[in-house]
Amino acid sequence: MGGSCLSHPAGIGERWFVATALRPSGLRISGLLRILDFGFALVRLLPVIERELRASARQPFTYWLRVLGVAWLGLGIGVGWTLLRGMRGMVTSAGVDQRSLGVMLFGAMNFAMVLALGLLTPLLTADSVSRERREGTLGLLRLTPLRPLDIVLGKSIAQVLKGLTLYLTMLPWLTLPVLLGGVGMAHFALAAELNAGVLVLGLSAGMLASALCRDSAKAILLAEGLSVLLLAVFLLGHQAIFRMQVVPALAGPGGPGFGFSLNDFMPGWYHERGILSRAVSLLFFTTSSGVNRGWNTGLTNVWSDVWAALPARSEHVWHQAAATLLLGCLVASFLILWIAARSVRSAWVEQPPSVAMERMRRKLLTPRYLTDLLQRRLRQTLESNPIGWLHQRSPNARMVKWGWVLAMILGEFLVLSESGGAGESRDLRNAQYLLALALLVGVAFSSAASFRHERENGAFELLLVTPLSVPALIWGRLAGIWRQFLPAAALLAIIQLLLRIWTFAMGRGHEPEVFFAGCFAVVPIVGLWLSMQRRGLLSAGLLTLLTGVVLPLLLVNTLSAFKLLGVNAANAGSTWLVFQGALGLFAFLHLDRALSERRFLSKQP
Amino acid sequence: MSTPPEPKPAVQTHGLTRLYGSMVALSNLDLTVNQGDLFGFIGSNGAxxxxxxxxxxxxxxxxxxxASILGNDVVKEADAVRHIIGYMPDFFGVYKDMEVTEYLDFFGACYKIPSxxxxxxxxxxxxxxxLSEKRGALIGALSRGMQQRLGLARVLIHDPKVLLxxxxxxxxxxxxxxxxxxxxxxxxxxxxxxxISSHILSxxxxxxxRVAIIEKGKLIYSGPVQGVRDQLATGRVMWVRVSGDPGQAVELLKSRSEVSNVETVDGRIKVTLSDHESDHAVVAxxxxxxGARLIELREDELGLEEVFLRVTRGETQ
Incomplete structure (x- = not known):
């Protein structure tokens, strides 16, 4: 029984204390007891691990995460294939060179896998402690003999097991390029080592975010932010350890020295001073992707080139370096989990914000300038659209609104730092589209989370019995979301216009702008609709993106590529508009029906 | 002597039924609540x-x-009904990061009260x-009781005639x-x-x-509290304490035809009268x-909890 198991560790610990404190000569016994104590600590974690695994086994998200992982890799294969087809001389009339295909696929798939592990694994742990806090079960765990670190470790181990299933779902796909040739098992083994490091960092980032936040949306956002930060540190760490351990080996007897530049593997838009370029170069280096313009002759990739250049006796040196890095990741993860445990200790009991915190909140978030104007505008919004006012009233909402503007400005600076590379104007426009896509991610998650707060605090039921009609509720909230993201979207649109004028491209096709404008209009409607259908914020947000952005893009592009239903490149923009309009109408009608018939998942605290 | 005016119904339901899939949550509920009533709605969880x-x-x-409220059908004239009712669910439904006045101001705007x-x-x-002193406080910092009072304030913001x-x-x-x-x-x-629905029957x-008792979606009783007591009580019960030996008093009471049963419990005499018409006076x-010296004479009233337990079987959906 659990109870009897749980009673042991304290006893063992006590005996260990007696053995070490009172019998200095009993080192051997104390060492044995210490091992036993560790063993019992693991036993103590078992109920937590079991509970986590049972709970997650019931969540459809676990299944969908694996599907998403494999789909992501499929996307990697698609990207690799497209890149390959784009390279002249590699595709012969007879078909594709198998070795080239292997090299390209390995790079693309490993790139996709590292990104997936870095971005998806934090989601596994991001809501594990925060959910306990929201549901009030964290305090109950305190009544058990479990310590905060036990809880964090138990949950982490369970999520590591879950993450491993994602990892093991994706990893075998990496053997496909090995079978095709061009890359060997050494590539596969190195990728497995490096990617495991990304996995543990991602999981610990999610756990720390979960311990720090109570709200699931905030926890997810923080988890992703921390994970990206840790991924950046990991990439820098990999480059540093490569320079410290592998480069000297390259310079040894028989080696060519470090006679190549990473720039050789970079795409055309690469610019040495560009921040994005540097980040991408690090990512390419760690994932062995890139455009393979290596200093060696023949088609190869950065890893193949390094291995080919290493003297035979030191071939294993890079594996050793990767193992060291993995060890470092494990130590760093443990430290992060320890910090998370300290946070859990202080979060046992939910406390209202302290007076000092409240004072600071008021000091930092209370507007100081143009307060009359702001209050007048908020009051006008309250009179005309109370539901929209809900979306804009709080300091947090204002922070999000202007935070997105700031993010867009920073993004534009990043893009401008790339200027000077080849194919400049096209790449600047592509970067614009990436920024617009990032904004759409924000819109999607904001709308998917929109009515969720009201459903959780019970206010939704109260709103539905006020004289506000259901369409008024929906339009009110939509207006609130649009207004929240309008400044950032307007900024992007103005810069895009300037870019067109600057690059004399005003007369060219405006399909991308039409597409993004359509998405900006439709994604909030889809997000609101799916927020009623899905219980989890994550699944609602991801589905919103898939339905509102990816689906129209894929559908219209496919129709255009195969010239079906009269769709071609010339009328793709108008087709997008029609399709997105139909999608928006469909989502609005279903949302209206779901609210009118109260066919939504009513979750009450 | 003029007869009191006939009470006007505020809430009326006829054959009200609600299904959740195959489960019957309400079955042919006929209910009338008069204007000015403070009406108790009693039932087990899931009733x-x-x-x-x-x-x-x-x-x-x-x-x-x-179902209609002040003559307005709750389905066909929902908008009119929403203006005349105030509904407070069994949870608070508050935005914890709002101030008290901000919260009420928001709902006031939802009810289209001019600014x-x-x-x-x-x-x-x-x-x-x-809650006047808490007007600027954050709702999250209010106690549970205060949040409940805030909920009541919200219900009253548009001055409804009927409160649910x-x-x-x-x-x-x-x-x-x-x-x-x-x-x-x-x-x-x-x-x-x-x-008002509540579990705290006392x-x-x-x-x-007036009260209504509901079980498994069906109305068991609706009317004055005393009415259900009268329906259930087989006879009124009196508790008597006398000075000295209670045996003589027991014999005296047994001799009366209005008394159906007399017994001694812990030195006190429990007297059960045979009908509702007989009262304290018979015993006294x-x-x-x-010649007995009477110290205490008290009627044992049937409490609402007892009534509830007797008329329901403890069945839930």
Whole structure:
């Protein structure tokens, strides 16, 4: 029984204390007891691990995460294939060179896998402690003999097991390029080592975010932010350890020295001073992707080139370096989990914000300038659209609104730092589209989370019995979301216009702008609709993106590529508009029906 | 002598039925609540109380039957109904990061109260529920009792004629419960019709003038509290204490035909009268005339909890 198991560790610990404190000569016994104590600590974690695994086994998200992982890799294969087809001389009339295909696929798939592990694994742990806090079960765990670190470790181990299933779902796909040739098992083994490091960092980032936040949306956002930060540190760490351990080996007897530049593997838009370029170069280096313009002759990739250049006796040196890095990741993860445990200790009991915190909140978030104007505008919004006012009233909402503007400005600076590379104007426009896509991610998650707060605090039921009609509720909230993201979207649109004028491209096709404008209009409607259908914020947000952005893009592009239903490149923009309009109408009608018939998942605290 | 005016119905349901899939949550509920009533709605968990209140509040549509509030059908004239009801569910439904006045101001705007009147209205309802001093406080920092009072203030913001309150005192400490009940009595004096569902039956019996008991979606009783007591009681029970030997008093009481049973319990005499017409006087007269020294004579009233336990079988959906 659990109870009897749980009673042991304290006893063992006590005996260990007696053995070490009172019998200095009993080192051997104390060492044995210490091992036993560790063993019992693991036993103590078992109920937590079991509970986590049972709970997650019931969540459809676990299944969908694996599907998403494999789909992501499929996307990697698609990207690799497209890149390959784009390279002249590699595709012969007879078909594709198998070795080239292997090299390209390995790079693309490993790139996709590292990104997936870095971005998806934090989601596994991001809501594990925060959910306990929201549901009030964290305090109950305190009544058990479990310590905060036990809880964090138990949950982490369970999520590591879950993450491993994602990892093991994706990893075998990496053997496909090995079978095709061009890359060997050494590539596969190195990728497995490096990617495991990304996995543990991602999981610990999610756990720390979960311990720090109570709200699931905030926890997810923080988890992703921390994970990206840790991924950046990991990439820098990999480059540093490569320079410290592998480069000297390259310079040894028989080696060519470090006679190549990473720039050789970079795409055309690469610019040495560009921040994005540097980040991408690090990512390419760690994932062995890139455009393979290596200093060696023949088609190869950065890893193949390094291995080919290493003297035979030191071939294993890079594996050793990767193992060291993995060890470092494990130590760093443990430290992060320890910090998370300290946070859990202080979060046992939910406390209202302290007076000092409240004072600071008021000091930092209370507007100081143009307060009359702001209050007048908020009051006008309250009179005309109370539901929209809900979306804009709080300091947090204002922070999000202007935070997105700031993010867009920073993004534009990043893009401008790339200027000077080849194919400049096209790449600047592509970067614009990436920024617009990032904004759409924000819109999607904001709308998917929109009515969720009201459903959780019970206010939704109260709103539905006020004289506000259901369409008024929906339009009110939509207006609130649009207004929240309008400044950032307007900024992007103005810069895009300037870019067109600057690059004399005003007369060219405006399909991308039409597409993004359509998405900006439709994604909030889809997000609101799916927020009623899905219980989890994550699944609602991801589905919103898939339905509102990816689906129209894929559908219209496919129709255009195969010239079906009269769709071609010339009328793709108008087709997008029609399709997105139909999608928006469909989502609005279903949302209206779901609210009118109260066919939504009513979750009450 | 002029007869009192016929009470006008505030809430009426006829054959009200609600299905959740194949499960019957409400079955042919016929209910009438008169204007000015403080009406207690009693039932076990899952009996159908919340479903009834949600239908009356226009939140849910009935699967069958009709319901009207002050003559307005809750389905066909939902918009009109929403202006005349105040609905408080069994949870708070508050935005914890809002200030008290901000919260009421928001709901005032939802009820389309002109901004010129809203400030005064907010002040009035806050005063009524005793939260005037907390007007600038964050809702998250309020105690449970205060949040409940804020919920009441929200219900009153548009001055509704009918209040639908689902478990308004659940989870409150005794003092907060008493305060909430006092506010409800004050609201009744102001002429509001109040339907209140609660599990704390001892409080309802003192508070409500009429009750309805519901079980498994079916109405078991609806009417005055005393009415159900009378229906259930086989005879009135009196407790008697006399000075000296109770044996003589027992014999005296047994001799009366109005007394169906007499027994001694812990030195006191339990007297069961055979019908409702007989009262204290029969017992007192018998004992005094027989020479017994009467110290205490008390009627054992059937409490609402006892009534509830007797008329229901403890079945839930």
């Amino acid at each position: 159908g109380k919340t479903t009834t209140l949600r239908i009356l509040a226009t939140f849910l549509s009935p699967s069958g039957g009709t 010129s009147k809203r400030e005064q209205t907010v002040n009035d309802v806050l005063e009524l529920v005793g 309150l689902d478990e308004p005192a659940s989870g409150l400490d005794p003092r907060a419960r008493i305060e909430v009940m006092a506010i409800l009595q004050e609201l009744q004096r102001m002429g509001k019709t109040i339907i 409080e309802l019996q003192n508070l409500c003038n 007269e018998t004992l005094v005339k027989g």
